[in-house]
Amino acid sequence: MQPIPLRMSEKWAWGALGLFGFIGLWAALSAFGIVPRQFLPSPIDVLARFVHLLTNPFAGATLPQHLASSFQRYAYGVLLAAFIGVPLGLLMGWFRWLDDVVTPLFDGLRFIAPIAWVPFAALWFGVGIGGPILIIFAGAFPPCLINAYRGARFVEPRLIEAARMLGTGHLRMILEILLPAATPSIVSGLRVSAGLGWQSLVGAELIVAAAGVGFMMVQAQANVATPTVMAGMAAIGLVGMAIDVMLRQGEAWLRRRRGLQV
């Protein structure tokens, strides 16, 4: 059911009303002291703190430095998941026996929330960089594997038959037929992975880290520095959104090149 579309001006007016209503309510709750300012700082306070944190350190580093160390772990974890998950998925899509061997194990592990690896991550790596990477990997791995596998399984049989008739070996079949054909599916899997990895990173840093935005937020929480907690949330949201926008652009570009529906 598609209701009648609004005119552009109406749409903007309602959007502005909603946004200002939301921010106004937030500002009013803290300004009139309905909620103690210590627990709900005004939007201005949060913005001021955000700007303040850009140059002044909290919990040992400034906000950009915390973001940089978070992003480094994140990149390692997601890349590791992609470099293991995608090839394994393609192999599972081609070799039936591997599919039969791996799938039950994978299905069993998948129900364990990535964050539940935290205690082992702490036990094995302390607060070093390995712990968060393990947890990001646990969050980002399943979509990489599943999408590569599905992409490889749903390649047009004609392509495989033609290649097979021409005597293509296993390696070339995977690299030159399955991989290109599965690329759109793999890329959308990577996008999902990137999002889940970012979520896992935040969770990991809340518990096992000595730097990073999550760590900064936990320290701020312990000090009842609510504006800092909220500035951290804003930073996490902004970076997550930037990652998503970039990957969406990449995916759309790839799909256009392939002549697929965007």
Next chain:
Amino acid sequence: MIGRRVWVGLGSVAAVLLLWFGLTTATGFVSPGRFPSPADFWLSLNQIATRGYAGGGLAAHALQSVKLVVMGFVVAIATGVPLGLWMGWDRRAEAAINPIFLIIRPIPPLAWIPLAILWLGLGDGAKIMVIWFAAFVPSVINSFAGVRNIDRPIIEAAQMLGTPRWRLITEVIAPAAAPMIFTGLRLSLQASWTTLVAAELVGALAGIGFVLNMAQQDIYPGMILVGMVTVGVLGWATTYVLGLVERRALAWNVAGRD
């Protein structure tokens, strides 16, 4: 007859269990301080099930976690589904609420944990709040998409027959959007578990995440593994129950899908 697939699957699970035994107990390649042996796992399971650990038995901790997930989930459905239906129905509501969503959505539910603890402390309230955040967004988006996917003639036919507004919502729009809503719920259930475990790891007084936290602090690998396996089993079980509810509620739809 049991297929080849099942045998290979059982074989691979058995191989992993054997490998586990081989690396820990038989050869000591992995030290018991790093990863528990099957015997350690069994002893820990026995301990928490009979004598209790971290202030309660396994059943009590599991029940606490399930209770919070269900409560957060119910609150999210009760608020998210009506909002999504409304946004799907009314362009003005959509135009007004969408920008707020654009701001809040990119913040992962896990990032709300410190704020939830500041606001509501270490008790149940903070956990319900973060689970609500995890499950609320998918509920809204899928209810919204559900309404937008309803065939216009269905609604027009109901309106032509003079269906009052309330009955139109409860008897036409909500059921027609239900399959889509359930898709959203299945997505958000897993997110709810992740969020709850994280919240309980950060600060709690009971629950499976609390067990994991205590085991981590006690450096007790056997109990860590027990906690992880319990999280997996509970996640699987709640997904299964949601599937049953869906089958029950949407018999007309699910039957055709299989």
